[in-house]
Amino acid sequence: MSGRRPFENALDHIFWCDGCNVPLISENCDTCKGTGRKVLLSPPGDVRFCSPYERELIRDLFTGTYGCDPVKGRLILLNKIPGDDKTDEVIIDGHTIAVVSYDLKDSCYKLDLRLEGAKILMPLTNAKTVVLDVPRGKHLNGKGVSGRSVVSASPDIKKDDIILLRVSDTFNGYGVARTDSDGLKDPSENTIKIRKISSNNVILNDKASDIQDAVNANRSRIRAMEKDAVNILKGITCQGKNRELPVTVSFSGGKDSLVVLNLTRKAVKNYETFFIDTGLEFPETVKFVEDFAASNGINIQIEKAGNAFQENFPAFGPPAKDFRWCCKVCKLGPITRILSERKKGCITIDGKRRYESFQRGNIGTIERNPFVPGQMGIFPIKDWRAIEVWLYIHLEKLPYNELYDMGFERIGCWLCPAALQAEYVRMKEIHPDKFEEWQDKLYEWAGRSGLSREYVDLGFWRWKSHPNKMLNIAKEKGISLKAEATGDSMSLKIIRGISPCVSGGFSIEGVLRLPERAPVEHVLEMLKTIGSPVYSEDLDVTLVKAARGTSKLFAAGQVYASSDDKMYAQRLFEDTVKQVLRAAMCTRCGICVKACPRRAVKLDKHVKVDSNRCDQCGRCTDACVVARYYNKLTSEIKNTPNKQFIYGKKSK
Template sequence: MVSMKKGSSFSGRSERSGSSGSHLKSASLPSSIQKGHLGRMSGKGTAQKKQVQRYASNEKDYIFWCMDCNVPLLENGCNTCGKEGKRIDLSQPADVRFCSPYERSVLHELLMAAFECDPLGDRIILLNKIPGDDKTDEILVDGLFFGIFRFDIQKMDYVFEPSVQGANILLENTTCKTVVLKKNSKHLNGKKVKYDLVESVSPDVRENDVVLVRSGNLTGFGISYCDAKDASSTDGPVLRVRKIDSQHVPLSSKVPVMDEVIAANVSYIRAIGKNAINTIKGIANQKEYKKLPVNVSFSGGKDSLVVLDLTLSALKNREVRAFFLNTGIEFPETTDFVSKYCSDNGVELIEKRAVSDFWDNVDTFGPPAKDFRWCCKICKLAPANTAIEECLEKAPTCITVDGKRRYESFSRANISTSEKNPFVPGQLNIFPIKDWKAIEVWLYIYWRKLEYNPLYDLGFERVGCYLCPAALSAEYKRLQVLHPELHDRWESFLVQWAKKNGLSEQFIEHGLWRWKELPPKMLKLCEEIGIPTSATASGSPFNVNITSGISPCKAGGYSIEASIHGLSMKRTMGVMNIIGSMVFSEELGLLMIKAEPSTVKIFSSGSLVVNSESKDAADKLFREVSRQLLKAHRCTGCGICIKACPVNAIELKDGCINVNDRCIRCGKCNDACVVLRYEGKLS
C-alpha cells in the first residue's frame, strides 16, 4: 500500500486551513457501496447562474501617471521631475503590466488594417487585464484609456475597440471607418441613428464594423448596421452610437523609453525589493531555520525569476537552490531558460520529473480541464513529493521561497507572507512578493536587467505547460505558430477524443475541451455559434469504487483508496465542511479535509484516499465521505437541509449545496436529506 500522506507541489501552492474534528454520527451504507458502487446521478450539467470570480480584488486599484515625463508611476511622486502624478483608476483586478513586443505588433496590425494609422508608435503601453471570454485588456497610453484589446473566441482572432479617448485620438489621424453626423448632442450615447442624421460615411465601412463617430465638436465610436454603399437606401438605423462626448485629449509630445520609466520609479522599486528581501531574511534567519538550505521554486516564469533574484540577494552566505518541476509538457523555451539561467548565475538546479508522464495517462483520463486537473497530480505532485522527501531526509524543515502573487487568481487571494504547507508537514513556504502587481514584477526585472523567459515577448502572459487548460485560447494559437509539432500532436489527440465522444471539431477549435462542465459564458458561445454540447453536458454516471481495502500505511495508521466517477469538485467542496476543515490546491486539483487525527484527500482526477489511526476509524470515515459525495452529486435542491441546520450554515448556490465554516457537524442536515434517506434504493 502506497502512503498518500505527502501530496502537494514543492512550490507550496496551497491555501490556509483551520483545524477541527468530525463528530458525525456513524451510518451504515447499502451493500452496493461496500462493493464499490454508490448510486448514479442524472448527469445533466447545471449551468452556473453567476460568473466565478477569477481574480482577487485589489484594494490598490490605481496607478499614477507623470504628465510631464509621460511615464507611469507606482506612487504619487516622480523621481525624475519631482512632480505628483495624475491618478489612473484601474478596473479590477488591477494587475496592470507592460505591453509585450508581440502584443504591440498585433495591435499595430489591427490599427493599420482598420484605420490605416497607428498613433501609438513606440510609446509606453500598459495593458490591464479585465473580465472577458478570453484574453481581454484595457489599453493605457500617455495616461489615457485608448481602448480594449481582446481575443475573440468566435473569430479566433484579436479585435480592437476604441474608447472615447481612443476614438478622439484616431480621428485626429485618419478618416477611415468614420461616420460624421449632423446632430450635435450628447444624448446620442447608446442611440440608434438613421441615415437622415448622417452627413457622411467613409466608403470602407462594413456591416458590424466598429466605427469612429464625429458630430460637431463631439467624438466617439459606434457600430455600423450596414455597408457604406447601402446606407442611403436603408430604412432602419445605419448606426448605433456607443459613446460620444467632447473630450479632446491629444497624445503627449514626449515619447519616453523604458529606462526613463525605471528612473521615475526607482525609489519605489528599491523599497519593495528591500521589503521582500527583509521578509525572506526575517523568516529564513530565524533560529530554527538559520542553518537550513533554502529552496526557490523556479518555474521559469517572471514571478519565480524575481523571487530567485531576491533570495540570492537576501541570503548571500546561504545555500540557495532552484527547484524546477519539469512536467514533461513544458515549452522548450522554458526548459532551456531555466537551465541556462541557473548555469549562468551559479545556482544549483534540482530538476525533478514524473516517472509516469502526461502522454502515458491522457488516453485514460482524457484531456485535462480547468475543473479537472488530473495532470497536475501526475506531472507535478509525484516529482514534488520526491523533491520534498529528499529535502526532509537532510533537514527537519524544507524551506521554499515561492513567487505566488495574490492578484493572479481568486484562489490565491488570501495567501500569507509565510505558510506551513498543510499538505506536507515539514515544508515552510515564503511568499515575499505576494502583494506585487505584474508591473512591479516587470519593473524589478528591467531595473535589475534580469534575463527572462523569451515566451513573454512572444505572446504569452503566463508561462506553464504548453497544453495547459488554464492557458488562454490566444496563447494556444501562438503554440501552433511557434511549435507546430507540439500543437499538432495535441490537436490530433483532441480531435480523436472529440470524435469518440460525439463532439464536433468546432468544439475543439474554440477551446471548449478546457472545461469538464462548461461555464455559462461558454454555453452561451456554443448557442451563438451553433456548437452542440449534449455530449459534454451529459457528464458521466456518479459512483464510488473502492480500489483497495483497508491497508496499513507506511506512515502509520490505515488507509482506504477509491475512485470517484462523475466527480464534480465544486459540488464536493460544497459539503465537505461537514466532515472537517478543508484546504484546496487549485493548481494540483487536490482537496484535503482534516478530521483530526484523520485526513481525506480527493483529487480532481477522481482519486479518493482516506487515512485514519485504526481500521474501524478509516472505514467509518470512508463511509461518511461517500455519503456526503452522494448527497452533493444527487442533490435535488429541495432545501430541507437548510431548514434543518440549527446554525444557518447551509445555502443553495447555483443549484449546489454549500456548507460554510459555521457548520458544527451535528449531522441534522444528513438526517433531513431525502437522498441519504433513500440511498439504499438509488441506482
C-alpha cells in the same frame, strides 16, 4: 483570511508623468521630480508592459480597421480585465484607448475602441467615420441617432462596426453602426447608436519614451519594494527555529520566480533551487532555466516527471480547468520527492502574487502547507503587480524567458488547459509539431468519446463543466458536449493530493470505468445518501453538495471530490464511487432497505431514497455487498498522499 474578498485592497490605478511620458507606480517621478496624473485601471489592475508580439498585433488591428497606427513606437501598457478569453485594456500616454480581446467563436483578435482612443484617431484617419449634425447640448451617450442626422459616412462601414463620430473638431466620439454605409442616412431608422461623445480633447505626447525611461522614473520605489522583500526573507528565515530549516527556491522559469530567486540571492546565504520539469514544459523554458543557472553559478536541482502525463492520459483523458489531474502527476509528485528529503521540514520561497488570479487573491506572506508537514511557504512579492515585476527585472538587468516577448502573459505547460485559448493558438505558431501531436491525441480521444473534431478545435476539451460562454458557442454551432464512457472492464484510478495550480483545499480525482453505465436516475437516488445531488442534462454532469465538501461525476467516468478537510475529501470520494457502484450493480436484494433505521430507503423497480428521512448515516452503504467492490478495486491503496495507483478487475 476567511471573509476577505480577493483583490479587496488591490490598487485600482497607476500614475502617469506627462513631462517624461512614463507610467509611475507611485505619485512622484524620480526623473523630473514632478507629480503624476492618476490613471484608473479596471480590476484587478495587474497592468504590464506590452510585448513586441502584442505591439504588432495591436498595430495590425488599428491599421486594418482604421487605416492608421496611433501607437507607433510609444510605450504601451496592457491591463488584463475579465473576459471570455485573453482581454486587455490598451494604455498609451496614460490614456485607455481600446480593449483588445480574443474571440472564442471566431478564433481571432478583435478591437473595441474607447472614447480616448476615438479622439486620438480623429485627426489621423477618415476611415470608419460618420459626420453628424446633432445638438451639442443634448445628452447623447447611449442614445440612438436617426439617419436624418447623418451628414456623411465613409464607404467602408459595415453593420455592427465600431465607428468614429464627428460633430466638430472638438465635439466627437464613437458609436456602433446598425447598418452598412449605404443605409446610414435612412431617415426612418435609428442607424447609429452613440456610445460616448464629448467636447474633451485628447492629444498624444510629443515625447517618446521606453522601458528604461520608466525604470529611471520609478527607481526609488522599486528599490524600496526590493528592500521590503529582502527584509521579509531575512526576518523569516533567521527567526527562531526557522534558522534550522533549509531554504529552497521554486524556480519555474517565469518572471515572478525569476524575481524571487534574485531577491533570495540578496537575502539568504545558503539556499537550494529546484525546477520541476513536468515533461510538458516549453523548450524555451527549460533552456532558459538551465542557461540562467549556469551563467549565475546556481546549483539547481531539476526533478523530472518523465512520462507521467502520457502514462495517465489513457485513463483520465485530457486535463481540464476543473479537472487538473496533470498537476498532481506532473508537479506535485516531483515536488513531494524533493521536499521529502528535508526530514525536519523546509522553507520554500515562491513567486505567487495575489493579482494573478482570484484563487490567489487572498494568499498571505507566510503559509504552511497542511499536506507536506513542516513545509513553510514564503511569498515575498505577493503584493507586487506585473508592472513592478517587469520594472525590477529591467532595473536589475535580469535576462528573462523569451516566451514573454512572443506574447505569453504567463509561462506554464504548453498544453495547460488553464492557459488562454489565444495562447494555445500562439503555441501552434511557435511549435507546430507539438500542437499537431497534441491535436491528434485529442482527436483520437474525442472519437472514442463520441465527440466531434470541432469540439477539440474550439477548445471545449479544456473544461468538464462548461461555462456559459462555451455553452452558447456549442448551441450556436450545434456541437454536442456529451462524452461517452468506454471500456469492457471495471477499474478505478486514483490520484491523491492538493493541486499546486490553485490554492487552498484538498481534492481527490479519479476515473471509474464500468462495463455498463448506470441510469442517471438510479445514480441520483444513491447519491442522496451522501448529499444533495443535482444533474445537468445538457452537460451530463452530476454535482453533489455534501456537508463539508462537493463531488462531481462526469460522463466519461471522471470523479472529483474536494473539501477543506483532507480526511473528509478522501471519504467523500470513496462514498461517491460507492454510490455509483451500487447504482450500476444493484441486485435488488433489499438489504439496504432493512439496514436503514429511518425507513428512508425503499425498493421499487430500483432503490429510492427519501431525502426528508435520510440523515446520511451510511448504514445502507455499509450493508451493501456491491459497495464492497470499492475495497476490492483499491485493496492495495496505502494511506500515502500524492501517489498514483491503478487497479482493475475484469467483470464477470
